[in-house]
Amino acid sequence: MEAQRNALSIFLLAVILFLIQCVVAQKARLSSPIERRALLDLRASLGLRGKDWPIKSDPCSSWLGIECRNGSVSKISVSGLKRTRLGRLSPKFNVDSLVNLTRLVSFNASGFPLPGSIPDWFGNRLANLEVLDLRSCNISGSIPGTLGNLSRLTSLYLHDNNLAGLIPATLGLLRNLKFLDLSVNSLTGSIPSSFGSFGNMERLELASNYLSESIPPSLGSLRGLQVFNVSDNNLSGSIPIQFGNLSRLVKLDLSRNSFYGSLPEELKMLRSLKMMIMADNELEGRMPVDLFSSLVELQVVDLSRNKLDGALNATIWSMPKLQSLDVSSNNFTGPFPGLRSNISATTAAMFNLSNNFFYGTLNFSLGMFRFIDLSGNYFEGKVVVNNAKRYAIIDRNCLQALKQRTLEDCRLFYTDRGLSFDNFGAPDTTQPPPAESSSESRKRLIFILAGVVGGLGFIVLLVLILVLVLRHNKGIGNQRRNADVGPVPEGDSPQLPKDPTIAGAGDPFTYEQLLLATDNFSETNLIKQGHSGDLFRGILEAGIPVVIKRVSLSSFKKESYMMELDLFRKLSHPRFVLLLGHCLEHETEKLLVYKHMPNGDLANSFYRATNSDDDSLQSLDWITRLKVATGAAEGLFHLHHECNPSLVHRYFRTCFLLLFSSILIVIVNNQCF
Ligand SMILES: *[C@@H]1O[C@H](CO)[C@@H](O)[C@H](O)[C@H]1NC(C)=O
Ligand SMILES: *[C@@H]1O[C@H](CO)[C@@H](O)[C@H](O)[C@H]1NC(C)=O
Ligand SMILES: *[C@@H]1O[C@H](CO)[C@@H](O)[C@H](O)[C@H]1NC(C)=O
Ligand SMILES: *[C@@H]1O[C@H](CO)[C@@H](O)[C@H](O)[C@H]1NC(C)=O
Ligand SMILES: *[C@@H]1O[C@H](CO)[C@@H](O)[C@H](O)[C@H]1NC(C)=O
Ligand SMILES: *[C@@H]1O[C@H](CO)[C@@H](O)[C@H](O)[C@H]1NC(C)=O
Ligand SMILES: *[C@@H]1O[C@H](CO)[C@@H](O)[C@H](O)[C@H]1NC(C)=O
Ligand SMILES: *[C@@H]1O[C@H](CO)[C@@H](O)[C@H](O)[C@H]1NC(C)=O
Ligand SMILES: *[C@@H]1O[C@H](CO)[C@@H](O)[C@H](O)[C@H]1NC(C)=O
Ligand SMILES: *[C@@H]1O[C@H](CO)[C@@H](O)[C@H](O)[C@H]1NC(C)=O
Ligand SMILES: *[C@@H]1O[C@H](CO)[C@@H](O)[C@H](O)[C@H]1NC(C)=O
Ligand SMILES: *[C@@H]1O[C@H](CO)[C@@H](O)[C@H](O)[C@H]1NC(C)=O
Numbered sequence: 227m228e229a230q231r232n233a234l235s236i237f238l239l240a241v242i243l244f245l246i247q248c249v250v251a252q253k254a255r256l257s258s259p260i261e262r263r264a265l266l267d268l269r270a271s272l273g274l275r276g277k278d279w280p281i282k283s284d285p286c287s288s289w290l291g292i293e294c295r296n297g298s299v300s301k302i303s304v305s306g307l308k309r310t311r312l313g314r315l316s317p318k319f320n321v322d323s324l325v326n327l328t329r330l331v332s333f334n335a336s337g338f339p340l341p342g343s344i345p346d347w348f349g350n351r352l353a354n355l356e357v358l359d360l361r362s363c364n365i366s367g368s369i370p371g372t373l374g375n376l377s378r379l380t381s382l383y384l385h386d387n388n389l390a391g392l393i394p395a396t397l398g399l400l401r402n403l404k405f406l407d408l409s410v411n412s413l414t415g416s417i418p419s420s421f422g423s424f425g426n427m428e429r430l431e432l433a434s435n436y437l438s439e440s441i442p443p444s445l446g447s448l449r450g451l452q453v454f455n456v457s458d459n460n461l462s463g464s465i466p467i468q469f470g471n472l473s474r475l476v477k478l479d480l481s482r483n484s485f486y487g488s489l490p491e492e493l494k495m496l497r498s499l500k501m502m503i504m505a506d507n508e509l510e511g512r513m514p515v516d517l518f519s520s521l522v523e524l525q526v527v528d529l530s531r532n533k534l535d536g537a538l539n540a541t542i543w544s545m546p547k548l549q550s551l552d553v554s555s556n557n558f559t560g561p562f563p564g565l566r567s568n569i570s571a572t573t574a575a576m577f578n579l580s581n582n583f584f585y586g587t588l589n590f591s592l593g594m595f596r597f598i599d600l601s602g603n604y605f606e607g608k609v610v611v612n613n614a615k616r617y618a619i620i621d622r623n624c625l626q627a628l629k630q631r632t633l634e635d636c637r638l639f640y641t642d643r644g645l646s647f648d649n650f651g652a653p654d655t656t657q658p659p660p661a662e663s664s665s666e667s668r669k670r671l672i673f674i675l676a677g678v679v680g681g682l683g684f685i686v687l688l689v690l691i692l693v694l695v696l697r698h699n700k701g702i703g704n705q706r707r708n709a710d711v712g713p714v715p716e717g718d719s720p721q722l723p724k725d726p727t728i729a730g731a732g733d734p735f736t737y738e739q740l741l742l743a744t745d746n747f748s749e750t751n752l753i754k755q756g757h758s759g760d761l762f763r764g765i766l767e768a769g770i771p772v773v774i775k776r777v778s779l780s781s782f783k784k785e786s787y788m789m790e791l792d793l794f795r796k797l798s799h800p801r802f803v804l805l806l807g808h809c810l811e812h813e814t815e816k817l818l819v820y821k822h823m824p825n826g827d828l829a830n831s832f833y834r835a836t837n838s839d840d841d842s843l844q845s846l847d848w849i850t851r852l853k854v855a856t857g858a859a860e861g862l863f864h865l866h867h868e869c870n871p872s873l874v875h876r877y878f879r880t881c882f883l884l885l886f887s888s889i890l891i892v893i894v895n896n897q898c899f
Contacts, residue, residue, distance in 0.1 A: 256286045257297030260326050265292070265299065267323035272304060272338075273313015291334075298329035305336040305359070318342055319365065325351050332357035336383070343367025349375040361407070362386040369408070374399040385431070386410040393437075395420045402426055409433035409455065417456070419444045429453040433479065436460055443468045455479040457503065462486065465509075470495040479503040481528065489513055489534075494520035505530040505552070512536035518545055530578065531555040538563045538579075552578040554599065561586030562605070579603065580619070585639065587648075588625070592618035604631070604639045606648045609749055620749075626651045627749050628760065651754075732819065733807035740764065740774055740809055740817050747776060763822070771822035772806060778815055 256262050262285065269279050278290045286294035291303035302324075309317060319342030324330060331354055340363040348358075349372025356378050365387040373382070374396025380403060389411040397406070398420025404427060413435040421430070422444025429452060430445075437459040445454075446468020452475060461483040469475075470492025478496070481503045488511030489504075496502075500523050509532040518524065519541040530552045537560030542551060562584060576597040584600070587607035592598060601621040609620060609627050621629040624636035624647065633650065640647035743764035744751045753761040759777035766772055809817040 255284050255297065256294060256299065261299050264323040264326035265289070268302075268321060271318070271320040271323065273309040273317070274304070274307055275310050278307050295329070295331075299327045300329055301332040301334075302327075302330065303332070303334040304338045305334050307338060309339075319344070319363075321345070329354055331355065332359075334359040335363050336361040337363070339364045341366065344370055344373075346370045346372050349373045352376065353378070355379055356402075357381045359383045360387065365389060368392070369394055369397075369413075371396045373397060376400065377402065379403055380426075381405040383407045384411065389413060391415075393418055393432075397421070398423050400424065404428045404450075407431040408435065411435050413437060416440075417442055417445075417461075421445060422447050424448060427451055431455045432459065434458040439463065441466055445469070446471045448472065449474065451475055452498075453477040456483065458482040460484065464488075465490055465493070467492045469493065472496060474498050476523075477501040477503075480507065481505040483507055485509055487511070489517065493517060496521060498523055500524060500547075501526045503528045504532065507532050509534055510557075513539075515539060516541065518542050522546060525549045528552045529556065533557055535559065537561075548575040550576040550578075552576075553582065554578045555581040557583060559583035559585070562588060583639075585624075585643075585645070592620070604636060606636070606640075606650075608651065624648075624650070626754075627752060628755065732805045735807050735809040735817070735819060737809055737812045737815075737817070739767065740819070742767070743772065744774055759818075764819075773820045773822050775818040775820065776815055777818070 256265075265279075265285050266281070268274075269281075279285070279292075280288060283289075285292045285299070286297075290307060291301075291305070292299060293301035317339045319340040321333075321340075322345070324333065325347065330352055333352075333355065334357065336359045340360070343366055344360070348355075349370060353376070355376050357380065358373075358376070359381065361383045362385070365384070367389065368391030369384065369389055371394035373379070374394060377400065379400050382397075382400070382403060383405065385407045386409070389408070390413065392415035393408065393413055395418040397403075398418055401424070403424050406424075406427065407429065409431045410433065413432075415437065416439035417432065417437060419442035421427075422442060424430075427448045428450055430448070431453065433455045434457070437456065438461060440463025441456070441461060443466040445451075446466055449471065451472050454472070454475060455477065457479045458481070461480075462485060464487030465480065465485060467490045469478075470490065473495060475496050476498050478499060478501065482505065485504070485507040486509065489509060491514045493502075494514055494517050497520070499521050502521070502524060503526070505528045509529070511534065513529075513534060513536065516539070518527075518539065522545070524545050525547050526549055528550070531554070533556060534553070535557035538553070538558060540563035542548075542563060545551075558579070559582065574596050577595060578599045580599045581602035583604060585604040585606065588600075588605055588609065591610040592600075593610070595618060597617045599619040600623065601619045603623050605620070605623040605625055607625065609625050620627055622631055624631055624639070630636075630650075637647050637649075741747070743766050744762045747760075747762055751763045753763055753773065755761075759775045762774045762776060764772050764774045805818065806821055807819040809819070
């Protein structure tokens with residue numbers, strides 16, 4: 227009994243399974259012999275391999291890339307298939323048999339070589355076609371106008387072929403089209419204004435062709451448009467204000483054309499915009515004031531290489547989703563838009579503000595930015611970088627740093643704009659004070675005259691002292707100390723020389739030691755760019771503060787550092803800064819290590835007197851000035867008379883002028899005397 231029941235149920239199960247299988251097979255099997263014939267013809271004309279499309283089995287169930295619906299072929303994809311060796315010999319765009327596949331909805335040959343042109347009959351015979359993907363198929367010829375008859379078409383991809391000629395206006399009849407990609411071809415002519423009637427368009431890509439003339443304003447009615455890319459064409463005209471109606475637009479790429487005119491105010495209505503790429507055009511004028519504050523979704527902005535001008539609004543620092551902002555190579559100007567404190571999101575973005583006319587001081591630390599390129603502007607003042615891992619490019623500005631513009635350039639730029647230049651932080655010796663009202667300037671004149679008279683008096687005094695000191699020292703020979711001048715600062719006692727050729731020139735250091743000491747010659751440690759090399763502050767491993775002079779052989783004469791070394795070998799005088807060592811092992815950079823003088827240089831001490839706000843140094847009183855003058859005279863005397871052979875100091879005149887003029891400035895600015 228039990229066994230019989232079991233056998234019966236197994237039998238019933240088998241019958242049911244068989245029936246299900248029949249139904250499934252019926253559904254999947256290609257029913258029309260005409261379509262079967264057509265597929266076999268296609269297999270032959272494209273030279274497809276038996277491995278992919280096996281002749282004996284059913285196409286719907288076992289041919290690669292074939293999909294059927296109701297026993298008819300609905301989708302064909304030959305994308306990724308390979309031709310037979312014979313087929314590869316003369317590949318052709320031979321797909322005539324598609325005519326008999328009347329239910330075909332999708333044809334995808336992306337990446338499959340079909341040299342030849344798109345047949346005219348496509349438009350008239352494949353009435354059910356919704357998707358036509360012929361990307362990278364090596365198609366040539368022009369786009370047939372009949373394609374406008376494929377009224378069900380939603381996607382037309384012809385990207386990356388050799389299509390030439392005009393874009394047929396009849397494409398505008400394709401009311402269901404959502405994706406149109408004609409980019410990377412050789413199409414000419416203009417964008418048909420009929421494109422404005424695509425009711426459902428989402429992505430319109432026409433990049434990298436030779437399209438000319440302007441963008442038809444009718445495109446402003448493509449309400450669903452999300453991507454518009456016409457980059458790298460020959461388009462001109464201005465950006466249509468109707469674009470303001472493209473409220474769904476996410477990517478806008480107009481780069482590498484010849485668009486001119488200004489950015490329309492209406493752009494700020496593009497509330498979904500994430501990418502705004504307009505580089506390499508001839509756009510000019512100011513940006514709409516609140517453009518960036520309205521476009522809160524923006525992630526990538528590229529306006530580089532245009533002719534935009536005006537100042538940047540501080541709102542560029544408060545775009546919540548910004549990843550990259552490139553406004554390089556424009557005519558933007560003005561001081562840097564004020565940086566708010568609450569910008570952590572923005573400073574993670576990349577900023578390229580290079581090659582504009584920005585000026586003024588950088589009143590923030592560049593270390594705040596992950597990446598910022600400020601090169602080729604006119605920023606002035608000190609550079610603060612307090613996080614070495616972040617990246618900032620500051621070349622070709624007027625900053626107190628390396629690789630900057632010339633003094634002349636900077637001064638010209640600032641005076642052209644009626645501004646005063648900080649003169650790389652040094653006292654300004656040639657510029658007249660900025661123009662003022664007449665009574666003010668008369669008052670100024672008096673002070674200047676007073677200054678000149680006083681200055682002259684001072685010179686006479688100085689010369690007198692010099693003569694006196696010379697006389698005195700001749701009398702008593704090589705006596706080093708002079709009670710009037712005060713004690714000379716003690717240096718570390720010079721170490722024993724190790725290299726006979728540079729004996730007396732201090733210790734040899736390794737390049738790594740000095741890299742370590744100066745934090746890889748970081749900008750923050752740069753004291754000044756000297757005439758014969760740059761001076762860096764540094765701290766040796768032992769904690770001894772030093773000053774390191776970096777002589778780059780590419781920009782200075784090879785002999786100059788050797789001369790300097792030689793000089794220090796011969797010289798030893800308490801009035802000269804002590805040479806502690808050197809490093810000559812690097813090919814192109816020679817380094818000299820000096821004792822660190824905590825009070826800075828002479829010019830600074832004089833100049834300091836004018837800004838009383840931040841200084842740790844006090845204004846020098848006249849007694850100190852006198853002592854300084856006597857000390858300087860002592861040093862000069864040693865150079866000229868005591869060492870053998872005697873030396874003439876090249877900078878003497880400069881020093882003297884500097885001394886004189888800085889005193890003048892002190893007098894004029896303090897309005898004393
Ligand atoms: C399949 O064919 C039947 C009758 O031939 C038809 O009623 C049905 O709508 C078709 N289905 C599809 C998805 O075309
Ligand atoms: C389409 O099918 C018909 C009938 O089988 C045939 O006569 C015709 O040649 C086919 N057309 C093409 C282009 O293969
Ligand atoms: C065509 O086929 C390729 C490769 O399989 C695929 O990446 C692409 O998305 C297909 N095209 C369409 C419109 O589905
Ligand atoms: C593209 O087609 C041309 C002929 O139209 C042929 O010379 C060329 O080799 C083809 N290129 C590729 C990559 O198939
Ligand atoms: C659309 O097809 C009809 C008939 O098939 C034809 O007369 C007409 O020229 C075609 N239209 C286009 C734009 O090709
Ligand atoms: C626009 O199209 C070009 C060519 O296909 C492409 O290189 C570029 O990345 C596209 N722009 C955007 C924003 O996707
Ligand atoms: C670009 O367009 C201008 C006119 O708008 C035309 O004179 C010029 O020949 C075009 N250049 C190219 C490369 O097509
Ligand atoms: C946007 O669309 C509205 C309604 O269709 C129309 O009145 C307005 O002129 C359009 N604006 C632009 C800038 O095209
Ligand atoms: C910057 O934009 C804000 C708001 O968008 C505006 O109120 C302000 O006037 C602008 N500032 C400048 C200097 O244009
Ligand atoms: C910034 O833009 C300039 C000019 O457009 C370009 O040369 C430079 O490479 C860009 N900087 C970076 C770091 O990409
Ligand atoms: C932009 O700057 C360049 C270079 O200084 C200048 O020749 C040009 O006239 C300026 N253009 C505009 C529109 O201001
Ligand atoms: C700082 O930014 C955050 C997020 O962007 C915001 O929620 C917060 O209110 C801001 N704070 C100030 C003081 O602006």
